[in-house]
Amino acid sequence: MVCKYFLMIPLFIFMTLIIAGSSMAGKPTEDVRETTDKLIAIVSDPAMKTSDMAAERARRIREAVDERFDWREMSKRTLARHWKERSDREKEEFIDLFGMLMERTYLDRVEGYSGEKVLYVGERVDGKYGIVVVKIVTKKDTEILVKYKLKNKGGEWLAYDISIQGVSLVNNYRKQFSSIMTRSSYEDLVKKLKAKVEKE
Amino acid sequence: MSEKDLSYSHCRQNDTFYPFASLRLCARPVWFRFVRVRVLFFLICWLSMFTSFCFAEKDQTWQGHDEVEAHELDRMVYEERQLTESGPAERPSNLKIAQVKDSQETSEGSDPWEDEEEEIDSIYDPLEPMNRAFFQFNDKLYFWVLKPVATGYSAVVPELGRVCIRNFFSNLVMPIRAISCLLQGKFEALGIVLVRFVVNSSAGFLGFQDVAKQALDFPIQDEDLGQVFAFYGIGPGFYLDLPFLGPYSIRDAVGWGGGLFINPFDYVVNFWPNVGIRVYDIVNKTSLRIGDYEAMKEAAIDPYVALRDAYYQYRLHLIER
Numbered sequence A: 001m002v003c004k005y006f007l008m009i010p011l012f013i014f015m016t017l018i019i020a021g022s023s024m025a026g027k028p029t030e031d032v033r034e035t036t037d038k039l040i041a042i043v044s045d046p047a048m049k050t051s052d053m054a055a056e057r058a059r060r061i062r063e064a065v066d067e068r069f070d071w072r073e074m075s076k077r078t079l080a081r082h083w084k085e086r087s088d089r090e091k092e093e094f095i096d097l098f099g100m101l102m103e104r105t106y107l108d109r110v111e112g113y114s115g116e117k118v119l120y121v122g123e124r125v126d127g128k129y130g131i132v133v134v135k136i137v138t139k140k141d142t143e144i145l146v147k148y149k150l151k152n153k154g155g156e157w158l159a160y161d162i163s164i165q166g167v168s169l170v171n172n173y174r175k176q177f178s179s180i181m182t183r184s185s186y187e188d189l190v191k192k193l194k195a196k197v198e199k200e
Numbered sequence B: 001m002s003e004k005d006l007s008y009s010h011c012r013q014n015d016t017f018y019p020f021a022s023l024r025l026c027a028r029p030v031w032f033r034f035v036r037v038r039v040l041f042f043l044i045c046w047l048s049m050f051t052s053f054c055f056a057e058k059d060q061t062w063q064g065h066d067e068v069e070a071h072e073l074d075r076m077v078y079e080e081r082q083l084t085e086s087g088p089a090e091r092p093s094n095l096k097i098a099q100v101k102d103s104q105e106t107s108e109g110s111d112p113w114e115d116e117e118e119e120i121d122s123i124y125d126p127l128e129p130m131n132r133a134f135f136q137f138n139d140k141l142y143f144w145v146l147k148p149v150a151t152g153y154s155a156v157v158p159e160l161g162r163v164c165i166r167n168f169f170s171n172l173v174m175p176i177r178a179i180s181c182l183l184q185g186k187f188e189a190l191g192i193v194l195v196r197f198v199v200n201s202s203a204g205f206l207g208f209q210d211v212a213k214q215a216l217d218f219p220i221q222d223e224d225l226g227q228v229f230a231f232y233g234i235g236p237g238f239y240l241d242l243p244f245l246g247p248y249s250i251r252d253a254v255g256w257g258g259g260l261f262i263n264p265f266d267y268v269v270n271f272w273p274n275v276g277i278r279v280y281d282i283v284n285k286t287s288l289r290i291g292d293y294e295a296m297k298e299a300a301i302d303p304y305v306a307l308r309d310a311y312y313q314y315r316l317h318l319i320e321r
Helices: A002-021 A027-043 A051-068 A071-082 A088-111 A169-183 A186-198 B007-011 B035-086 B092-100 B103-109 B115-120 B128-156 B159-172 B174-183 B187-202 B211-216 B225-231 B250-262 B264-268 B271-287 B292-299 B303-320
Strands: A117-126 A129-137 A143-153 A156-164 B239-242 B246-249
Touching: A027 A051, A027 A088, A027 A117, A027 A129, A027 A143, A027 A156, A051 A088, A071 A088, A071 A156, A071 A169, A088 A186, A088 B292, A156 A169, A169 A186, A169 B303, B128 B239, B128 B271, B128 B303, B159 B187, B159 B271, B174 B187, B174 B225, B174 B250, B187 B211, B225 B250, B225 B303, B239 B250, B239 B303, B246 B250, B246 B303, B292 B303
Parallel strands: none
Antiparallel strands: A117 A129, A129 A143, A143 A156, B239 B246
């Protein structure tokens, strides 16, 4: 009789362990993982590393990034209250420019990939909005916490902000843009953006 | 030596060997006589101890994560909702309609971004002209002095060595982290800091290896006096970009200065050797992070504002943890 009770204790503990351990990855995580895996595959493909393939490589990375990010949503948030003051044509122009800037930024970061581990740590969904938390473990033993803020658009989860170690990209650009716009004008901002994007 | 001399010899029964029999004074429960039951009993004891150990460890790390994420994510989702969908607060009935409607319509239909919003979540910067000058100074310092030195240094010392040296220096400033944890009442973090120090200083060869992280999964606790001040409700004050030291808020600069008085290391080492060690530490750290600053600058339209905001957001992130 005593044995039976003793047997039940570790069994019970095991059960709770198993329940606590099983974390279910939902659709947002799957979407982010898909894009990340695609990017890693492109970057670590030895056939794409040659110099004459550089343009093709960049194009593919752009494509993969484009699929996952919602430039419109991002532009809207970075311009904040100035968004409403813009005409539709200006909006389209800005979205294009901002998208190009982000692609460039992302491209530079992805190009530097050297076998870092990507761990999917958490996910949270609240209605249309979701957050996927990713931990990047570098070879130098440092951990970088990355949060993707996503919005569900027709079943597809699109990112509208990334925050790296608590620094939100959208917030950061919003501060820069509003600082420039209060100093000079929207036209000046567009000029600066164009200069940045065209400088290869 | 005869069998009589052994202390447990009087406890021998039926030629069965009981190593710790003398401790139990030969009084065993009745069921102990059955060997299978006894083996099972020990097995179960060990198993439950083992599992409870595993459970305790896993529990600590997982729970920590989940709680932080849950709280944080909840807040973020809430903020996003506020930002994009809620619109003016005096129209609660519209909230539901807005949520049902397509996102594009709602975002253009309401005015979610009010003027105050930008004021609240950025740091006050009255000394901007001075800060911009120092930003330029630090920028040049980085590109002309620090980066070439760090690049040369990294050519000489392999990466593994540099990581070890970084670990060694970060282990030395343990007292600042410990006291900051204590002052904030973060006793769990304090425990981790102390265990980390003991384990890394001994098993980790004076802190060169981060054994506590690898073996125990005790990550470094990033606490400092600036966060203690924030914990007691002191705001960041205003922004400072100090020459050589980089971005600081008034509060964190004071915290940094206070840290100089807390650490026993600074009392042991004289001034100039101390400065030398710190400079070496900075060069070593920079050698592991070449490219980060360039990337930040490359991505930014106004690098000064980008750095100021990144610093502010990063500090907030540390404080909220």
